[in-house]
Amino acid sequence: xxxxxxxxxxxxxxxxxxxxxxxxxxxxxxxxxxxxxxxxxxxxxxxxxxxxxxxxxxxxxxxxxxxxxxxxxxxxxxxxxxxxxxxxxxxxxxxxxxxxxxxxxxxxxxxxxxxxxxxxxxxxxxxxxxxxxxxxxxxxxxxxxxxxxxxxxxxxxxxxxxxxxxxxxxxxxxxxxxxxxxxxxxxxxxxxxxxxxxxxxxxxxxxxxxxxxxxxxxxxxxxxxxxxxxxxxxxxxxxxxxxxxxxxxxxxxxxxxxxxxxxxxxxxxxxxxxxxxxxxxxxxxxxxxxxxxxxxxxxxxxxxxxxxxxxxxxxxxxxxxxxxxxxxxxxxxxxxxxxxxxxxxxxxxxxxxxxxxxxxxxxxxxxxxxxxxxxxxxxxxxxxxxxxxxxxxxxxxxxxxxxxxxxxxxxxxxxxxxxxxxxxxxxxxxxxxxxxxxxxxxxxxxxxxxxxxxxxxxxxxxxxxxxxxxxxxxxxxxxxxxxxxxxxxxxxxxxxxxxxxxxxxxxxxxxxxxxxxxxxxxxxxxxxxxxxxxxxxxx
Numbered sequence: 001x002x003x004x005x006x007x008x009x010x011x012x013x014x015x016x017x018x019x020x021x022x023x024x025x026x027x028x029x030x031x032x033x034x035x036x037x038x039x040x041x042x043x044x045x046x047x048x049x050x051x052x053x054x055x056x057x058x059x060x061x062x063x064x065x066x067x068x069x070x071x072x073x074x075x076x077x078x079x080x081x082x083x084x085x086x087x088x089x090x091x092x093x094x095x096x097x098x099x100x101x102x103x104x105x106x107x108x109x110x111x112x113x114x115x116x117x118x119x120x121x122x123x124x125x126x127x128x129x130x131x132x133x134x135x136x137x138x139x140x141x142x143x144x145x146x147x148x149x150x151x152x153x154x155x156x157x158x159x160x161x162x163x164x165x166x167x168x169x170x171x172x173x174x175x176x177x178x179x180x181x182x183x184x185x186x187x188x189x190x191x192x193x194x195x196x197x198x199x200x201x202x203x204x205x206x207x208x209x210x211x212x213x214x215x216x217x218x219x220x221x222x223x224x225x226x227x228x229x230x231x232x233x234x235x236x237x238x239x240x241x242x243x244x245x246x247x248x249x250x251x252x253x254x255x256x257x258x259x260x261x262x263x264x265x266x267x268x269x270x271x272x273x274x275x276x277x278x279x280x281x282x283x284x285x286x287x288x289x290x291x292x293x294x295x296x297x298x299x300x301x302x303x304x305x306x307x308x309x310x311x312x313x314x315x316x317x318x319x320x321x322x323x324x325x326x327x328x329x330x331x332x333x334x335x336x337x338x339x340x341x342x343x344x345x346x347x348x349x350x351x352x353x354x355x356x357x358x359x360x361x362x363x364x365x366x367x368x369x370x371x372x373x374x375x376x377x378x379x380x381x382x383x384x385x386x387x388x389x390x391x392x393x394x395x396x397x398x399x400x401x402x403x404x405x406x407x408x409x410x411x412x413x414x415x416x417x418x419x420x421x422x423x424x425x426x427x428x429x430x431x432x433x434x435x436x437x438x439x440x441x442x443x444x445x446x447x448x449x450x451x452x453x454x455x456x457x458x459x460x461x462x463x464x465x466x467x468x469x470x471x472x473x474x475x476x477x478x479x480x481x482x483x484x485x486x487x488x489x490x491x492x493x494x495x496x497x498x499x500x501x502x503x504x505x506x507x508x509x510x511x512x513x514x515x516x517x518x519x520x521x522x523x524x525x526x527x528x529x530x531x532x533x534x535x536x537x538x539x
Contacts, residue, residue, distance in 0.1 A: 023494075025285075025288065025458055025461065025462075025474055025476060026281065026284055026285060026288060026454065026457050026458055026461060027421070027422055027457065027460075027464075028277075028280060028281035028284060028285070028422060028457070029278075030417065030422060031277045031281075031416075031418070031422050031424075032277045032278045032281055032496040033496060033497075034417045035270065035273055035274045035277060035414045035417075036274055036498055036499060038225060038270065038414065039225045039226075039228075039229055039267060039270045039271060039274065040225070040226055040229045040498075040500070041222075041223075042134045042137040042138040042213075042226055043499050043502050043503055043506060044133060044499060044502065045499055045501075045502060047130060047131055047134050047502060048098070048099040048502060048505055049099035049199050049200075050210055050214075050505075050506040050509050051199050051200075051202050051206070051210075051509070052127045052131050052199070053131060053134065053135055053138065053140055053159070053210060053213070054160075054162075054202075054206050054210060055083070055086065055127065055163065055197070056079075056127060056128050056132075056135055056140075056141070057135070057140055057141065057156045057157075057160040057163065058159075058160045058163035058164055058167070059075075059078070059082060059083075060075070060148070060149055060151050060156070060160065061157070062177055063075050063078055063148065064148065069148075071146065071147065071148065072145075072146045072147060072148065073146070075128070075148050075149070076126060076129055077121075079126055079127075079128035080121035080122075080123075080128070081120065081176065081180075082173075082176050083101070083102075083122075083126050083127050083128065084102065084106070084119045084120065084121055084122050085119045085172060085185055085190060085193055086193065086194075086199075087100045087101065087102050087103060087106045087122060088106050088117055088185075088194070089190040089191060089192070089193035089194025089195075090194045090197075090199050091103060091106050091107060091110060091194070092187065092190050092191045092194050093194035093195055093198060095107065095110075097200055098200075099505075101122070101123055101126065101127045101130065102122025103122075105122040105123070106122055115187060116184040116185060116186050116187070117184060117185060117186075117187065117190060118183060118184050119176075119182070119184060119185050120183065132149070135149075136149075138155065138214060139152045139154070139155050139220075140152060140155050140159060140213055141156050155209070155213045155216075158209055159206065159209045159210070159213070162203075162205045162206055162209060166197060167197065169196075170192060170193050170196050170197075171189065172189040172190065172192065172193050173193065200509065202510065202511075207511070210510065211510060211525060214226070214506070215227050215230055215231075215528075215529050215532075216532075217528060217531075217532050218532075219532065219536075224536055225267055225270065227529050227532060227533060228263070228264045228266060228533065229264075229267050229271075229503065230503065230507070230529065231261070231263070231264045231526055231529040231530060231533065232249070232253075232261075232264045232267055232268065233249065233503065233504060233507060234507070234513065234522055234523075234525065234526040235260070235264060235526065236249060236252060236259065237507075237512075237513045237522065238518040238522075238523070238526065239260070241516060241517040242515065242516065242517050243504070243508070243513050243514065243515055243517065244513070245504075246498060246500045246501050246504065249500055250271065250274075250275055250372075250373045250498075250500075251373050251374075252268070253268045253271035253274075253275065254271075254272050254275055254371040254372055255365070255371070256365040256366065256367050258365075261530070263530050263533040263534060263537070264530075269362065269363040269411075272363045272365075272372075272400070273363060273401060273412060273414070273415060274498070275371070275372035275373060276396075276397045276400050276401055276415065277397075277414075277415060278372065278496050278498075279372040279375050279376045279393045279396065279397070280393050280394065280423065280429070281495075281496060282376035282379050282380065282393075282494070282495055283375070283376065283386055283389045283390040283392070283393040284390050284393075284450070284454050284457070285491075285493035285494060286382060286386025286389065286390070287386045287387050287390050287450055287451055288454050288455070288458060288476070288491055288493065289386070289491050289492060289493040290315055290383060290384050290386050290451075291311060291315070291451055291454065291455060291477075291484075292476055292477065292486070292489075292490060293383075293490075294306075294311045294314050295311060295477060295484055295486045296486050296490060298486075301486055302477070302484070302485060302486030303485065303486055304485070305480065305483035305484065305485040306483060306484055306485075307482050307483055307484075308452065308479075308482055308483065308484050311451075311484060312451050312452070313448075315387060315448075315451065316384070316387070316444050316448055318383065318385075319337060319339060321382060321383040321384040321385040322338040322384060322385045322387070322388045322444075322447070323336075323337050323338050323385075324382070324385060325378060325379075325382040325385030325386075325389050326338060326385075326388060326392075328378055329370055329378060329392070331346065331349055331350070331392070338388055338443055338447075339442075339444060341442070341443040342440050342442055343391070343436045343437065343439070343440055343441060343442075343446045344437060344440045345443070346391065346392070346395070346443050347433075347436075347437065350370075350395050350396060350399065353366070354366045354368055354396065354400075355399060359403075361403040361406075361407045362403075362412075363400060363401060363404070364399060364400050364401070364403075372393075372396065375389065375392060375396065376393075376495060379393075379493070380494070386493070387447040387448065387450050387451055388443065390447070390450045390454070391436075391443065391447055391450060394429050394432070394433055395433065397415075397425060398429065398430060398433055401415060402425075402430060405425045405426050406426075408426075421460070421464075423457065455477070455479065455484065458475070458476065458477075459475065459478075461474075462475040475487060476489050476490075476491050507522070512525055
């Protein structure tokens, strides 16, 4: 099988770095995350409990009142000890509480059965550090280099004060704030603290202030997409009469009808572009997983190297996995095989189903059930078929947003984030599709080329990370001449974390949705959010 000579990966040079693990080993999740960050800020994939925002505001307030040093490190040392007591107290109240940072270590301390429990920091990164970004983005706080963070007067200070009213009467809190040397607390004192400030029970006054930060009625322009995203989740909960899921959210965002509410449908286009880039990332991670499976499957685990053409030919010979993937997407009939298709034949089938004549440059929407979430769900279980589905993902991306990228529309530039280095739509995907169309080679050859491209992408990302930190080597394999060598590490393809799951968790905690869908409070908040968005349109 002929592989394009222009995709030769440079040979590996040993740096002596320590082999480590990593998640985004192709670097293709970064554009997805960049798009997601413009649509939903103020929450991250490691901030499961919204009430930590209130606790952090209170910690900043009390630390400032005690006259502590104007130092970030000194503040976080103080905060970590108080947070430790809060976690211990919560778990003494109810060991099943989730969303607490450092809960595993806390449960180990409690299990010792001592009358007094150590309250030193439970984790390397306390909540006061982890929740910094969300707190700043929600205008609750403001970071100031290495100094003590400041509270924003309109949102942060009121939140800190309502928490302070609740904690002022707790004796242990007073001792923690006054005495930096206090290293342990009694079980009774910790349990009293936990009963007063459970992470999973947000008093109404705190809840209103948190909502005022997350979905403000007088938002800054950069906050409107966040409001639209939360409103879209509430609309789904209202329509479905059940709690929405992340999967359902993305399916609807890519559907022709979007969310069915004009004031939030604009954000559906943003999340559809998110899915476009995620489909590219997922399918190529599937390619990398298939390559690694074949290399590691050699008699010696690939340690002595295997010719890359041998690897790719073995993957392409697993014809049924390619056929099955295309049949599941109704791109191949029962009597056909991927071996019978050229690139143009595949593109023509996709175009006949998905092309929408006269669509304005932007997110093109089609009535066909073939959408990006369906594609990437199939790719995660397609084995060698991922090589073919990676080609499908590129063609679908061109049909969905190709015209908008060609016209260089501002809102679609993140699809080409960091250009060629991240396989940008403008720099790589669209030009390469033009080449595939001109050459019209057998689809199997194009899919094989995708495998070489994916390995090259992985090695380039690995090298770039070594330039930043020479101690960190995330390479799954190395390339020397025409051979690929395994490095005793497997790989499982996955999706980019979207933050939607955490946002849904916050909506549950804020009592805006439950198992039956939107709550009465949620309906009020949704109405208020739509009014805010309408005012923005009118302005």
